[in-house]
Amino acid sequence: MDISTLSNFTMQLKILAIVKHIWQMGPGSDLTVAARGHGHSLQGQSQAHGGIVINMKSLQGLKMQFHIGNLPYVDVSGGELWINILREGLKHGLAPKSWTDYLHLTVGGTLSNAGISGQAFRHGPQISNVHQLEVVTGKGEVVTCSEKQNSDLFHGVLGGLGQFGIITRARISLEPAPEMVKWIRVLYTDFATFTRDQEELTSGESTFDYVEGFVIINRTGLLNNWRSSFNPQDPVQARKFKSDGRTLFCLELAKYFNRDETAVVNREIHSSLSQLNHIPSTLFVSEVPYIEFLDRVHISEIKLRSKGLWEVPHPWLNLLVPRSKIQTFAQQVFGNILTDTSNGPILIYPVNKSKWDNRTSVVTPDEDVFYLVAFLSSAVPSSTGNDGLDHILIQNKRILEFCEIARLGVKQYLPHYSTQGEWKAHFGSRWEVFVRRKSSYDPLAILAPGQRIFQKAVPYSQ
Ligand SMILES: Cc1cc2nc3c(=O)[nH]c(=O)nc-3n(C[C@H](O)[C@H](O)[C@H](O)COP(=O)(O)OP(=O)(O)OC[C@H]3O[C@@H](n4cnc5c(N)ncnc54)[C@H](O)[C@@H]3O)c2cc1C
Structure with missing residues (x-):
């Protein structure tokens, strides 16, 4: 009804x-x-x-x-x-x-x-x-x-x-x-260095208002550019860098500002970026109105819709991974289970538990810092008619099995289970409440x- x-x-x-x-x-x-x-x-x-x-x-x-x-x-x-x-x-x-x-x-x-x-x-x-x-x-x-x-x-x-x-x-x-946003991306080849910088930027007083990141493995295809509204101001720098098939980790930052603060903000950003350990030639900066930054995925949605790539199955997997286990997780998942990210982006960034209220119903790992790792896959029909859905589901299963066997203490975000036993395990000690x-x-x-x-x-x- x-x-x-x-x-x-x-x-x-x-x-x-x-x-x-x-x-x-x-x-x-x-x-x-x-x-x-x-x-x-x-x-x-x-x-x-x-x-x-x-x-x-x-x-x-x-x-x-x-x-x-x-x-x-x-x-x-x-x-x-x-x-x-x-x-x-x-x-x-x-x-x-x-x-x-x-x-x-x-x-x-x-x-x-x-x-x-x-x-x-x-x-x-x-x-x-x-x-x-x-x-x-x-x-x-x-x-x-x-x-x-x-x-x-x-x-x-x-x-x-x-x-x-x-x-x-x-x-x-x-x-x-704010009126405007400086939208910044820098690349890393070393995961430990990438996460160290992410954690530094998200602890204490940060210059930036937004910190995310994503993983790039053998990247091809439009689906990876679903945030293709990002439009770096420095295409010369962008052209200089060649990934040579390496797995890359992209740190994504944003700084909010009003137009009359531009000079001060530029200095602050310059100073903060100078303390990071990214590949120097991979600094991409874009400047966009605040609404355009926040509504960025919708801009990509319009592009994907026009190509028939939006209304497709999305077998997404979202995990919350404790900070102490993120290196083990990355080594196995990005280095072994996944061989490319052409099905869609993989987001990864840390959050601080002190900003979460443990009286709410949401379940998070038992550590002060944990990572959101979002595998945002799309199953797109190919010329053979195969949309790769089974393949993505198998990969998701392998990731979950690895987390289970290695006892990483991972929790699903946007959880999905079929049995009450699985829900009970998800909630753990919070099930009774x-x-x-x-x-x-x-x-x-x-x-x-x-x-x-x-x-x-x-x-x-x-
Ligand atoms: C493209 C895309 C990007 C996304 N990005 C993010 C992201 O960056 N971060 C993030 O956290 N999530 C993200 N999500 C996931 C999203 O937050 C959840 O899927 C959310 O539930 C979707 O909201 P909805 O309004 O479509 O809810 P629905 O899918 O309609 O509902 C979700 C659940 O909430 C219940 N519900 C809905 N409305 C109410 C209500 N008023 N009162 C009580 N229960 C209600 C429903 O019964 C259902 O159980 C993304 C999803 C998409 C499609």
């Missing part, structure tokens, strides 16, 4: 009425409800087989309310796209602090996971930048929650994979938006069945 045609205010009440009605039907009914944000999760997580799927974007029209002051914030609907918050915020000179690489995702969809990008080392993930939520629980109740009010539900819903309630509104922390929250806020397991954690009418196992 698609109820997206209803008007916005009615939508909010309808969400409440639907969940309440199913709750009142009791365990005898097998109806379930999935909130569908932008539907960009990859394994049917926003689906409800034989149940009700609520198109959360129908709530988008609810007016965003900006509060301007010392600690600015915006109240938005759970179905709002981050790109719209950026566009509206810029009219007030404000923007959220923490992003995802792609902004055509909903607030409810990313807050149900974490929302990680190159700003996370400084601000934490998006779930660390939310003041308040309005949630419809699985018992058909509307609850406002925050650090101070109904805090167990607040923390549970953040990173909670949609299990405890449907986010209908969120209050997001803002900061002054997750189950307790489920029985408090959605005891009939009505919500987000597509995550395949709990089944309606099947008792939870501790």
Whole structure:
């Protein structure tokens, strides 16, 4: 059932009425409800087989309310796209602090996971930048929650994979938006040197506002240039460097600034870059408006769509790898399991656990610093009709098996499992809290069945 045609205010009440009605039907009914944000999760997580799927974007029209002051914030609907918050915020000179690489995702969809990008080392993930939520629980109740009010539900819903309630509104922390971004890339051939520089840049007071990185193995093809909006100002330098088939590690940095600060910012960047150990001839610098930098993946999406390369299977694998194990991980995965990166980019960058709140539902490794490693593969049909999907899935499996056998303490981000046993292992010591929250806020397991954690009418196992 698609109820997206209803008007916005009615939508909010309808969400409440639907969940309440199913709750009142009791365990005898097998109806379930999935909130569908932008539907960009990859394994049917926003689906409800034989149940009700609520198109959360129908709530988008609810007016965003900006509060301007010392600690600015915006109240938005759970179905709002981050790109719209950026566009509206810029009219007030404000923007959220923490992003995802792609902004055509909903607030409810990313807050149900974490929302990680190159700003996370400084601000934490998006779930660390939310003041308040309005949630419809699985018992058909509307609850406002925050650090101070109904805090167990607040923390549970953040990173909670949609299990405890449907986010209908969120209050997001803002900061002054810069006008421009210096977008910088430098290359390394040595992984240890690359990660040392990344860790240095993400610890303490960093000059940069964004730190990411990616791996390049025998690189060919358009899919690797999905951020091809990057347009270095120094093509002469770019031409000078030849990779000779080596595995390369690209450090990607951004510095925000306003036009009247250009001279100071250039000096700061020059000084910070001089302390890095990249290959000197591989400094690529681009200067773009802030919105263009943040919306960079969408620019690539348009290019890929025009070539029929966007609507293809994306067997992505996202891992959180403890810092102490990242060298072992890289040696085996980049040096052995993967022989090229022509299926799509592999992102890799460190984040600091001190910026994450361990009361939320998201599961991270047990170390102060851990890496997000994102294998963003696309299975593209070739002239033989083979899209390579099986090959990518086998590679993903091999990576996961290696992590398991080598006991790396890796956790999946945007996790996907088929059995409750696997979920239990994923949550580890946090499983009990997750189950307790489920029985408090959605005891009939009505919500987000597509995550395949709990089944309606099947008792939870501790
Ligand atoms: C091109 C691309 C780039 C990406 N880059 C990043 C990145 O840089 N960093 C990152 O962290 N992630 C990234 N992601 C992953 C993305 O954050 C998740 O897949 C997210 O869930 C997608 O949001 P959505 O609005 O499409 O949610 P959906 O796929 O619609 O929903 C995801 C889950 O959340 C639940 N849900 C949706 N809305 C609500 C709500 N209002 N209340 C409660 N539950 C809800 C759904 O039921 C489902 O279980 C990327 C995805 C894509 C496609």
